[in-house]
Amino acid sequence: MAAAHGAAQLVGAAALGTGLLLLGGAQPQAQPGFEQAATAHVRSMNPAAQTLIARACAASPTVASLVSTLEASDVIVMVSVTFMNEGLAGDLRFLTATRCARILCVRIDRLRPPTEQMSWLGHELQHAVEVAGAPAVRSEADLVTLMQRIGRSRGQGRLFETDAAMACGRQVAREVAAGVR
Numbered sequence: 001m002a003a004a005h006g007a008a009q010l011v012g013a014a015a016l017g018t019g020l021l022l023l024g025g026a027q028p029q030a031q032p033g034f035e036q037a038a039t040a041h042v043r044s045m046n047p048a049a050q051t052l053i054a055r056a057c058a059a060s061p062t063v064a065s066l067v068s069t070l071e072a073s074d075v076i077v078m079v080s081v082t083f084m085n086e087g088l089a090g091d092l093r094f095l096t097a098t099r100c101a102r103i104l105c106v107r108i109d110r111l112r113p114p115t116e117q118m119s120w121l122g123h124e125l126q127h128a129v130e131v132a133g134a135p136a137v138r139s140e141a142d143l144v145t146l147m148q149r150i151g152r153s154r155g156q157g158r159l160f161e162t163d164a165a166m167a168c169g170r171q172v173a174r175e176v177a178a179g180v181r
Contacts, residue, residue, distance in 0.1 A: 041070045041077065042125070048081035048110060056118040060175040062168060063118065066125040073132035076103045077125065081117065084109035090120035092127045097138040104128050115176050122172030126165040 044050035056063040070077060077092075084090070089112055095103045106124040108117050131137050134146050147153075147160035154161060 041073065041075060042067045043076065043078050045078050045080040045105075046082070049079040049108070052081055052108065052114070052117055052121060053079060055114065056121050056172070056176075059118060059179070060122060060172045062171050062175055063122045063125065066122065066129055066168070069129050070125065070132060073129075074101050074135075075128055075132040076101050077128045078103065078105045079121070080105065080107050081110045082107050083111065089116065090124045092124045094131075094137070094140050094143045102131065102138060104131060115173070118176050119169045119173040123165045123169030126168035127162065130162060130164065 042053060044053055053067075057067055058064075078095070084107060088109060090106065090108045093105045093107075095105050097103070106121070106128065108120050108124070110117075112120065130146065130150060131143065134142075137143050137146050144160070147162070150164075151160040151162040153159065
């Protein structure tokens with residue numbers, strides 16, 4: 001892991017039905033020429049993410065509520081729909097903290113069906129809300145400490161999960177399937 005990148009990542013494994021925290025990994029880059037509102041706390045890094053966020057907010061009151069909660073926080077979440085390795089469905093990484101904001105990155109596997117992508121987006125945004133509720137989380141190490149306190153460890157101390165994120169993903173899946181909105 002490069003010291004400058006030191007990113008913690010919460011990853012979801014569809015086969016396990018969980019989201020996990022995995023240390024390390026490269027930081028995603030926004031697509032050149034892709035514009036994003038500078039004031040949004042949940043920002044898309046590519047057109048597919050922009051579509052996913054819009055569709056998930058429209059289809060799921062839970063996702064819309066998570067986005068609203070994040071808008072009222074100091075957490076900024078950069079969302080990317082991209083190829084994931086090792087069969088992962090999604091992850092969350094701690095990127096950096098400034099005086100005014102804590103910046104996270106959520107990646108969602110582009111090979112998953114759209115309804116599953118929405119569920120995983122809800123799951124990962126719940127992890128972001130968990131970070132938003134813990135102002136002391138300002139680094140990768142702080143994120144690991146939070147996850148050790150509120151979650152459970154998997155993968156030799158490199159992976160973590162919370163019950164709240166798992167329940168949130170299931171709730172979003174039910175809302176999307178039922179066409180709540």
